Amino acid sequence: MPRMITLFVSSFLWISGGFVLQGYQSVTDINSLAQCIAAGGGPTYGMTCQLPANPNAYAWPVYAPLVIGRSGITIQGGPGNPVVLRRATQNMVSIMTVFDSTITNVTIQNLTFDGNRYGFGQNGLGISCQRAQLLQIDLFLTPDFYLPGGSFTVKWVNFINSPDTALFMAGDGDGKTTAGSTVAMSNFGMGGWGIGAYGGTTEHNESPQESATRFTAVYIKGSYGGAYYNNIFNAGTAGITLEGSHQYAYGNLLGANRYEISDGVGGGQLTLYPDSSYASVVGNVINGNCWPSSLSQYLSTRATGCPAVPDQYGRWIWQKPNGVDANGIGHVFYNNEIEQHMSGGMEVNLASAAQITISSINLWYPQDTLRYIEANGYNGINLEGPPAYPALQGVRLDSVFVRNNAGAGVRLVGVLDSDFPPGYLGFINGYCMTGNTSGPSTFSGAHPTYSSPSTTTQYLPLNPNGIRAQSLVACPAYTGNVQVPAPSGDPTWHW
């Protein structure tokens, strides 16, 4: 045994900022990667499974799912050229997945997952324009949608051409020492080299829209996990869907998601499901890019070669995405930029919600850049309870900055107070609202305790130590470019 330990210790060689394990075999191709990540891969390959770029092609074709069968490993691409894993079998559910729910603490980094939605037919053929979701998930980090999963970290990964959902993860943290599953600093639908929506199986440089994920880009269940500082573009439905507890969406850029509207519903770029709870959505930039700006644009064939999808009743009604579609209990939204959506900035409670906090101050980082909910085609924030929607008990609107929306800054319908600490009683600490076509706020059947702030141009900031100012100060003068809505053709929209 001591001899083995000596051999093990002496086998470390520091190269290029990482450990290369001498004495272990190297991963040289897809087959050896599959062996390395499998349950029995440790003695042969060690704890790092590093796949080099394919020396003979741009991508590695993946004919059968790569199944992660052991915990605690790192799976990464490199060195050298980008390492691309491309689906090579039409009916393969996943490019990479897990053996069972016990697999945990795995890091996946420096890879590209190419879902190859056009590789088996274009313009609706093959898997290019699927109509049902969650049939194919390129990186599927639970054994099943309804089973718990382990904790995974996905970092510096690029996702293109997903025929369905790009990334699905779960994993439970404990809120103290263990994180749930996390995706960070990764790109989705930003274009790239692959088999595109036209030109047969010849590779070319795809546009961002062409490389779009057909349905959801990032779908996270579990607890204490989340999405941090990702760039997520052009997903057919949500850029991020959270369905768990104590999850985080922090610092992401979401651009023009709900591009294909492949479920036929306007919906939100960031969606919190009704069974989600205590999520923190902080410091994100969510830009709708005024898509689709007309009924004809909505009805147009997309850059993916896919036709528009009617709603669930088969109607061809202009579907207008919003920025955030929030349901569930106990969520906080701090200082998100939500702009240029054809519908509103935030829609709260279309299914079920309670005890919601919205602030334009990042209470975790008071020095953060000020951000606005602005230039959206409907209300900046729409909080809607009965009669049209379920009960909505408890909203806390803390120093919200909402401007230039084609509707009210904040619209409250049928919203009730909640005394649950710290109290969800309407507007607190002032607000900054200008240029909203229906005024700062409107009320219908909603009588929050704090419904009428003394001013719409003053608020109570936090000092850098997180202490609230004692007296109102003027809203900050904004010297940069003020976002204005794009011309819409909608007669109810002034621009």
Added chain:
Amino acid sequence: MNGSKRSIYSVLLLFLCLTCYGQTSQAPATVNDLQYFRFMLTTIAGLDSSPDAVKMVEDSLIQHFGLNDEEFAVVRAAGQQLKPLLQQLRQSSTSIAQGKVSLSAADSAALAALDTQREARIAALSNQILNSVRPATADRLRIPGQVLSRALNSAQGGK
């Protein structure tokens, strides 16, 4: 504008901004800081992304970090400075690996050396950025790495 002119222009911009702010030097980027700088710079350099998407990412940096015009130019120039190196490394990687069924140990070492070169350049450019922007902006640019590190280590989501 060809590559060499663009590089000269980028260096001039960086120099101008350094002299504009004339500030004390920032602490070097930490391993945590570099997590985000690496992501930001390789995304802006944009070898694997469409220019349209890269522009959206660049524009969002103003809203994410409160960059002013000069700072925006500094960050953008750093990304552009990285691009020729990434292109060169890609060509070298291809020529090392081309036509081989599998890589020899020498090939792997040569490729790893190229990666080391890239990471060193990213670190240098990150420090250049930190020393070329206002201190408050530098602090904000360090936040993502810190937030992620805290999220992964303490499960507090960056709080």
